[in-house]
Amino acid sequence: EAGVAQSPRYKIIEKRQSVAFWCNPISGHATLYWYQQILGQGPKLLIQFQNNGVVDDSQLPKDRFSAERLKGVDSTLKIQPAKLEDSAVYLCASSLGGGGPDTQYFGPGTRLTVL
Amino acid sequence: AQSVAQPEDQVNVAEGNPLTVKCTYSVSGNPYLFWYVQYPNRGLQFLLKYITGDNLVKGSYGFEAEFNKSQTSFHLKKPSALVSDSALYFCAVDYKLSFGAGTTVTVRA
Numbered sequence: 001e002a003g004v005a006q007s008p009r010y011k012i013i014e015k016r017q018s019v020a021f022w023c024n025p026i027s028g029h030a031t032l033y034w035y036q037q038i039l040g041q042g043p044k045l046l047i048q049f050q051n052n053g054v055v056d057d058s059q060l061p062k063d064r065f066s067a068e069r070l071k072g073v074d075s076t077l078k079i080q081p082a083k084l085e086d087s088a089v090y091l092c093a094s095s096l097g098g099g100g101p102d103t104q105y106f107g108p109g110t111r112l113t114v115l
Numbered sequence: 116a117q118s119v120a121q122p123e124d125q126v127n128v129a130e131g132n133p134l135t136v137k138c139t140y141s142v143s144g145n146p147y148l149f150w151y152v153q154y155p156n157r158g159l160q161f162l163l164k165y166i167t168g169d170n171l172v173k174g175s176y177g178f179e180a181e182f183n184k185s186q187t188s189f190h191l192k193k194p195s196a197l198v199s200d201s202a203l204y205f206c207a208v209d210y211k212l213s214f215g216a217g218t219t220v221t222v223r224a
Contacts, residue, residue: 041216042205043212045212045213091159101164104161106158107158109157
């Protein structure tokens with residue numbers, strides 16, 4: 001079974017530029033999550049989708065971050081404009097989404113460096 | 116708010132010795148608790164979870180964890196550590212996964 005796919009694996013941009021990350025979850029997983037992991041910290045949930053609807057985006061900085069999952073499968077996370085403090089690893093995870101505490105399966109992440 | 120704490124930034128053990136990584140939690144209601152491991156330049160890998168039932172949970176790679184409600188703890192354990200267990204370990208609570216800061220485990224040969 002293929003795992004969660006993410007691209008690109010690495011990205012370097014200058015502040016005020018825009019960037020987009022892509023995630024393809026495990027086939028059949030209804031729930032998709034985006035996390036931000038700053039160096040030395042645990043991952044922090046940015047947004048959770050159930051199929052193509054947003055369940056929780058309370059910690060997403062909406063003035064600069066946006067995410068979509070239009071067809072309920074793959075998802076894109078965008079930052080525009082980027083700030084230095086956005087340097088982090090962005091992790092995508094998916095779960096079956098049957099309700100309750102599903103196990104989340106993580107992709108390899110995208111390491112973003114903002115100069 | 117749901118939260119977990121990992122009181123040790125680093126744990127160092129010799130290969131073959133028991134390994135314990137500590138986690139305490141703070142939740143309202145019944146906790147859902149998870150352990151994940153992260154190897155360099157890789158995503159998080161699921162080890163085990165506690166939802167309900169038996170307080171001793173067995174997981175992947177020989178790891179287990181003991182849920183202790185009175186001490187609000189969920190410590191990860193392995194009876195005999197391997198050098199390949201060297202990694203970053205995260206405890207998390209709730210199915211939206213509020214993570215601790217992580218504990219770096221180093222197993223020396």
